[in-house]
Amino acid sequence: MAVNNPVGTVEQLNDRKQIEFQWNAEAQRVIIVNGSGSLSGEVIRFVDKVDATTSYIGQATPGTLTSESLWQVKKITVAGAITSVLYADGNTLYDNEWDDRASLSYS
8 A cells, every 4th residue: 555654655665775664554654664773673663644744753662662751753744845854852862652742842
């Protein structure tokens, strides 16, 4: 299923950097099932496309509960030709809860 979001469709994302993405229809989100980031080893990433202009991306180590304060969360907004990527709390630390993504402060 092609899922459009500010970072591309699932198929386009799979073509980049040898990272495998899956669309989880039940959860209505894209999940990275194989890849790595700034965390050592494997990571999980959730992409929550709220609407046509707002998405959230969360990253944590596998097995992390969405209610644990162990997530790095980014908010992506699109306004015309401008796409902004902002971090929760204005930093790249893994100290936020994925469940709180809509109420966090971003800069």
